[in-house]
Amino acid sequence: MQQPGRAAEIKANGIGKSFGSFRALDNLTLDIGRGEFLTLLGPSGSGKTTFLMILAGFVQPSEGRLFSDGVDITQRPAEQRAAGMVFQGYALFPHMSVEQNIAFPLKVRKKTATEIRQRVGEMVERVGLKGHEKKLPAQLSGGQQQRVALARALVFEPGVLLLDEPFSALDKSLRGQMQAEMKRLHQETGTTFVFVTHDQSEALALSSRVAIFNHGKLLQVGAPDEVYDRPANRFVAEFLGEINMLPVKGVKPADNGAIGLCEDRAVNMRCKAETVKGDALLAIRPEHMSIAREAAVGENGIAATAIASTYLGAATRLDLTTRQGSKVTVSVPNEVAAAALSKGNSVWLTWPAEKGFLLPDGGQ
């Protein structure tokens, strides 16, 4: 339906925003590619929503420029930016039927009645609202209202679709369903999607790239596996999922990576040691560690004692303490956890060198 060429390419150049003395967004530079699905992820107050509002034109940045397809749109008012937007709580027009809501952006653009009817019909079908055209928003379920909001934002084929925590009001099963549907809509329309959420699993599942914000700063931007496996700092590492932090001493560069001492054992790391030297933290995701009877020479491993387990169905979460007192959590197959707990509780934790990464000690 849409030419991929119509999707917008956005450049944010040194964008900042202050509300009084509060610095909501600081020196943000970010390129949003044509047709990409970019998620802005961060805790509340991190600046992600402020940036979305600046993209939409509802908030004027205090400094910096914004470009869409090379054109400076910093001063352009919201109504002339032609960005589709889905709000938290949907913001449907309560006095208009489903059909009228979806037709609104087309009417504003003075399309002919025939064209409006045809495109609204297509959109209603595409989001699965056939038979609900004449209903008012109040007569619809949360999921259906969500679909109306999506249809209304996409019907005029905007160059970019902005979504502000659209699933926060939905229950978990509906959320998964809507996420899949949104992914499909992104592929079908080819439009650039910019999606704000504070849910890291949602961000990892949906996006082609994730931009992580905290305290008004953009900390890292990259593909989901990139930010998950190689976070730039401790905040990103912890925000994206559970992670174990082990102190390492005497870190120095080595062949294809770095070496250091962890719990008095030499460990290898694949990441670069240039930025982190001396004492640091070694970060490893729970699912990347395994339980072993002993660690082979040259293999990364530390001794630990299992203290508790939580049965999660598909796997078991095992809490352990190392000899030097660090707390570690691993996610292991159920029978491994049972064996670890029964064997006098003393086990070895091992991990592949490429799964551990270094973060500055005590830093953010």
Added chain:
Amino acid sequence: MRGTLSDRTGAALLMAPLLLFLILAYAWPFLGVVKWSFTLPTPGLGQYGALATDPLVQSVFVRTLRIALIVTLVSVTAAYAITVVWVRGSPAQRVLAEFCILVPFWISVLTRAFGWVALLSNRGLINTWLQSVGFISEPLTLVRNEFGVIVGMTHFLIPFAVFPLASAMRSLDERVLLAARGLGSSRMRTFWTVFVPMTRSGIIGSAIIVFVFSLGFFVTPAILGGGRSVMIAELIYLRIFQSPDWGLGAAISVVLVLFVGALMALLFRYVKPKQLV
């Protein structure tokens, strides 16, 4: 129901004095008025028959409805503009609007009516100014007619029209307006196609309050109409204190109360009481 039985009994006890006062001071005497309408000067439906045929009474009814409608239209429109500034303006604008809404409540209706006479009369401020500038040679008739009555009543009723509108505008979800603009709608279009329809309950509530008030207006039409543009309340006063024709006055009162009662019933069908404050 959230309240327990004793809660509700407590609430009822707190309400009781007001209810008792209303019964003693209004409902009970009004029953007397109803009785007069059927008994004075002779028992029967004679006064209601006269109401239906008397051309004077009918012309006063028609004039009252006409004035009330015009006043309602003008007051609600003006109040809407003021309320938009009050609820959505800049902090300085809000203070100014609030001042303009509240100050009239501190000035007696009588003072305000005479103030308008001073402004609008043949030798009043407006006419003398227009003449001195040379726009007109003869003074315009601005008072002692329907125009004067409408001006005075509108001025008095605008603040009353503000509150239901403010309540409707305050409960409106800001994001819906942002959504409209984000979808490409200009500020003007957003105002007419989204903002105004979403404050519909406030407009209805405000219009009915102003209309009901207008129907029973006495002081302002009596002073600014100067006896030439008599409205229904003044007619009742004349029939009771001057003619005297208590039976007819009573019958007009009963019809007015029934009419207003019907309008109030309509009001509460469309608007919840808590939306009016």
